[in-house]
Amino acid sequence: MPALDTILQQKLQQLDEQKARRSPIASLRGKKAQVEKAKNALISFACNDYLGLSQHPDVVANAKEAIEKYGAGAGASRLITGNNEQYDELEGLLAKHKKTDAACVFGSGYLANLGIIPALAGKKDVIFADKLSHACLLDGAKLSSATLLRFAHNDLEHLANLLKTNRHKYDKCLFLSEAIFSMDGDRAPINELAQMAKENDGSLMIDHAHSLFADEEFPDDIIHMGTLSKAIGSYGGYVCGSQILIDYIKTTARSLIYSTALPPATLAASIAALRIIEADKNLCEIPLNHARYFTKLLDLPQAQSAIVPVVFGSNEKVLQAAKILEEKGFWVSSIRPPTVPENTARLRITFSAAHDKSQIEQLAAIIKSEGWL
Numbered sequence: 085m086p087a088l089d090t091i092l093q094q095k096l097q098q099l100d101e102q103k104a105r106r107s108p109i110a111s112l113r114g115k116k117a118q119v120e121k122a123k124n125a126l127i128s129f130a131c132n133d134y135l136g137l138s139q140h141p142d143v144v145a146n147a148k149e150a151i152e153k154y155g156a157g158a159g160a161s162r163l164i165t166g167n168n169e170q171y172d173e174l175e176g177l178l179a180k181h182k183k184t185d186a187a188c189v190f191g192s193g194y195l196a197n198l199g200i201i202p203a204l205a206g207k208k209d210v211i212f213a214d215k216l217s218h219a220c221l222l223d224g225a226k227l228s229s230a231t232l233l234r235f236a237h238n239d240l241e242h243l244a245n246l247l248k249t250n251r252h253k254y255d256k257c258l259f260l261s262e263a264i265f266s267m268d269g270d271r272a273p274i275n276e277l278a279q280m281a282k283e284n285d286g287s288l289m290i291d292h293a294h295s296l297f298a299d300e301e302f303p304d305d306i307i308h309m310g311t312l313s314k315a316i317g318s319y320g321g322y323v324c325g326s327q328i329l330i331d332y333i334k335t336t337a338r339s340l341i342y343s344t345a346l347p348p349a350t351l352a353a354s355i356a357a358l359r360i361i362e363a364d365k366n367l368c369e370i371p372l373n374h375a376r377y378f379t380k381l382l383d384l385p386q387a388q389s390a391i392v393p394v395v396f397g398s399n400e401k402v403l404q405a406a407k408i409l410e411e412k413g414f415w416v417s418s419i420r421p422p423t424v425p426e427n428t429a430r431l432r433i434t435f436s437a438a439h440d441k442s443q444i445e446q447l448a449a450i451i452k453s454e455g456w457l
């Protein structure tokens with residue numbers, strides 16, 4: 085066996101012993117939150133397709149039309165020949181939604197953070213990031229070569245202390261946090277963070293990956309980024325901000341410049357999804373209402389988003405729980421370290437407009453009868 089394989093095999097064995105090994109499982113998604121896993125028909129409480137738009141007939145039809153009109157692939161990066169005319173419309177819709185001057189669409193949310201953060205912060209700068217920030221915010225910060233300081237989750241006092249002792253040592257200052265934390269479902273204090281950024285001559289960027297595209301008011305001058313692959317049901321990432329910021333990102337963000345543009349059908353799907361949301365704002369309320377119905381059924385603290393965690397602690401216990409749910413017809417994802425802190429392995433339950441009430445009641449009943457709370 086090659087030397088590298090020998091080393092990697094040992095590492096895989098270690099992961100197996102810790103019940104920490106992960107591997108993709110083939111799955112077929114259908115309408116109404118159905119998903120087939122190894123020929124088992126399950127109801128998914130694991131997707132981020134919060135509005136069910138990935139399966140919406142208008143979204144699918146627009147994508148089909150675009151593939152007929154433009155072909156399957158973009159052919160080059162956006163700065164070469166890949167900048168399909170649909171980008172303008174999509175960026176216009178995103179800027180309008182976030183009430184900013186302009187927007188820029190990236191290949192994915194991950195690529196957006198890897199591109200935006202190094203464009204905005206460098207060696208002489210400092211980044212303050214919430215401890216629970218998503219891996220790609222932290223990866224973007226590392227790639228920027230700015231000094232990265234992490235404050236305890238949603239702890240403004242800790243952030244204030246870090247600012248007091250460190251801010252003066254650096255030039256620019258960037259704050260990073262998430263509108264809705266992906267593994268906990270709670271929210272960042274955006275108004276307070278924006279105020280602190282202003283007072284410290286800094287900027288705040290909020291990651292909206294798990295936002296539901298409902299109408300929300302945000303403080304001026306903050307940078308919004310997010311993904312088109314969750315509530316929008318398609319694929320791609322975006323950033324919204326001032327015209328100057330967007331112009332600068334379009335000419336400097338390496339993950340935009342050195343990566344091929346999105347396929348035209350993907351852009352068309354995102355556009356159709358945003359039009360549906362504009363025409364039916366009630367749609368965006370449904371996942372949160374479903375999550376609140378679930379937390380009410382189980383006497384849990386009221387859900388703040390479409391994500392509700394049930395923390396078990398040990399990897400083994402959470403895998404066992406996920407297996408029991410699967411046997412009863414539900415797919416709920418078990419999330420383990422390093423995605424979440426050590427000893428906080430959990431079921432991460434996500435609610436979608438595609439669910440109906442009886443599915444939520446059945447899931448709650450199982451959790452109650454298993455005594456997991």
Ligand SMILES: *Cc1c(COP(=O)(O)O)cnc(C)c1O
Pocket residue numbers: 192193194195218220262266291293294310311312313320321
């Ligand atoms: C999923 C996610 C991303 C990445 O978005 P993709 O489009 O899936 O690459 C970024 N930030 C957060 C908080 C996420 O949950």
